[in-house]
Amino acid sequence: MKNYHRVIPTLLLQDRDFVKTIKFSNPRYLGDPINIMRIFNDKFVDELCILNITNNLKKNNFDFLKDIFSECLLPLSYGGNIGSIEDVRKIFKIGADKIIFSSNLYQKPELVKETIKEVGSQGVVGCVNVIENANNYSIYLSGTKELIHTNNIQDKIKELVDFGLGELIINFVSRDGMKSGYDYNFIKKISTKIGIPLIVLGGANSKDDFNKAINSGANAVAASSYFVFMGNRDAVMLSYNK
Amino acid sequence: MTISIIDYGVCNSYSVKNMINRIGYPCNIINSPSEIKNDSKLILPGIGSFDNGIKNLKKFSWDIYLKNDFKPDKQHLLCFCLGMQLLFNNSEEGNLDGLALISGNVRKLKKGSMKIPNMGWRNLKLIKSHPITNNILLEDKFYFVHSYFCDLDEKHTVLAESNHAEPFPAIIEKQKIIGCQFHPEKSNIYGMKIIENFINL
Numbered sequence: 001m002k003n004y005h006r007v008i009p010t011l012l013l014q015d016r017d018f019v020k021t022i023k024f025s026n027p028r029y030l031g032d033p034i035n036i037m038r039i040f041n042d043k044f045v046d047e048l049c050i051l052n053i054t055n056n057l058k059k060n061n062f063d064f065l066k067d068i069f070s071e072c073l074l075p076l077s078y079g080g081n082i083g084s085i086e087d088v089r090k091i092f093k094i095g096a097d098k099i100i101f102s103s104n105l106y107q108k109p110e111l112v113k114e115t116i117k118e119v120g121s122q123g124v125v126g127c128v129n130v131i132e133n134a135n136n137y138s139i140y141l142s143g144t145k146e147l148i149h150t151n152n153i154q155d156k157i158k159e160l161v162d163f164g165l166g167e168l169i170i171n172f173v174s175r176d177g178m179k180s181g182y183d184y185n186f187i188k189k190i191s192t193k194i195g196i197p198l199i200v201l202g203g204a205n206s207k208d209d210f211n212k213a214i215n216s217g218a219n220a221v222a223a224s225s226y227f228v229f230m231g232n233r234d235a236v237m238l239s240y241n242k
Numbered sequence: 243m244t245i246s247i248i249d250y251g252v253c254n255s256y257s258v259k260n261m262i263n264r265i266g267y268p269c270n271i272i273n274s275p276s277e278i279k280n281d282s283k284l285i286l287p288g289i290g291s292f293d294n295g296i297k298n299l300k301k302f303s304w305d306i307y308l309k310n311d312f313k314p315d316k317q318h319l320l321c322f323c324l325g326m327q328l329l330f331n332n333s334e335e336g337n338l339d340g341l342a343l344i345s346g347n348v349r350k351l352k353k354g355s356m357k358i359p360n361m362g363w364r365n366l367k368l369i370k371s372h373p374i375t376n377n378i379l380l381e382d383k384f385y386f387v388h389s390y391f392c393d394l395d396e397k398h399t400v401l402a403e404s405n406h407a408e409p410f411p412a413i414i415e416k417q418k419i420i421g422c423q424f425h426p427e428k429s430n431i432y433g434m435k436i437i438e439n440f441i442n443l
């Protein structure tokens with residue numbers, strides 16, 4: 001793959017641990033966040049993405065996040081319960097470069113727009129959770145675990161991008177942890193509709209998957225299992241083979 | 243020498259501090275011009291939109307300090323991304339006046355076949371030698387994330403270029419001001435070289 005395309009390890013934070021899920025359920029403990037951040041930093045990854053998936057997360061623990069972020073001398077994006085412009089300011093101040101909005105794209109669009117106005121498009125990433133069911137695509141709301149927009153989701157995604165987002169993550173929830181590859185057809189369709197960098201997440205198991213995603217129109221690839229597990233038995237082993 | 247990071251609201255001051263500490267130097271984050279010492283080397287980071295940046299500089303009187311009291315021939319100043327853009331006359335991104343310490347305008351990147359923002363790791367093309375780029379090699383990569391670039395009136399002050407549909411300035415100098423369009427504080431060991439070179443100026 002050309003150096004030009006970013007390869008982004010994505011880490012899921014639950015309470016104070018990094019975990020790996022399957023279809024965003026059944027979290028398995030990976031290790032101490034500070035250690036893991038340090039290892040990925042030393043492996044010189046292109047960029048790191050942290051998604052906070054703590055159940056009923058009411059408030060971010062900024063002191064804790066500051067400690068994790070400080071291990072990272074690389075571009076870092078963070079998503080998870082960013083509910084106010086004060087949260088946005090704090091997250092940037094303690095060292096994140098981009099904020100990821102997911103549920104709040106639908107629940108608090110005004111906050112997303114306000115954030116874009118304050119920090120600029122390049123600092124705001126939209127993450128759309130996509131669930132595929134018999135060739136029918138829906139958007140999944142991770143907080144309330146409900147399906148919304150079960151029709152024409154590509155148009156809905158285009159509408160979200162028009163808020164002024166800097167990047168879009170398409171998160172193939174039904175492929176999370178399945179190692180089945182990304183949904184290339186979906187990537188082909190959506191990438192031509194949006195004018196901002198497209199990142200895909202969910203299902204990657206090989207460099208070949210990365211290449212296929214890029215060739216289908218993605219501008220960057222994100223993955224989790226691929227960077228944290230090794231072998232058939234999924235031994236925890238952090239690696240960064242692009 | 244004291245290294246002082248100017249914190250004017252929306253900026254990633256802690257990332258800059260982390261990196262300087264990692265290089266092995268102490269530094270402080272300052273909120274007001276009154277905290278500047280005689281031997282201060284200043285760093286102006288920047289994230290976000292042009293008008294918001296100018297508004298925040300004004301909130302803490304940094305605009306007055308930089309325009310009236312700061313001496314670009316005597317004091318070292320290193321700026322990153324928006325921090326650099328704010329020193330220009332104005333920007334296509336906003337309506338407010340810039341600080342006009344460097345003459346030129348900030349313009350939107352040409353799209354061509356590329357997507358905007360320009361985001362990711364890029365090499366530099368060194369145009370002119372300067373101690374700030376000591377030990378920087380052709381294969382070294384730097385992290386860019388921006389939609390606008392600095393179009394300088396004085397082209398000879400460009401030290402390095404990068405490319406996004408067309409070449410744009412990546413490192414510029416004006417007297418003792420150095421500006422980087424990329425984020426050295428997020429460019430790992432390569433960014434460390436730039437910051438260490440600045441400390442050694």
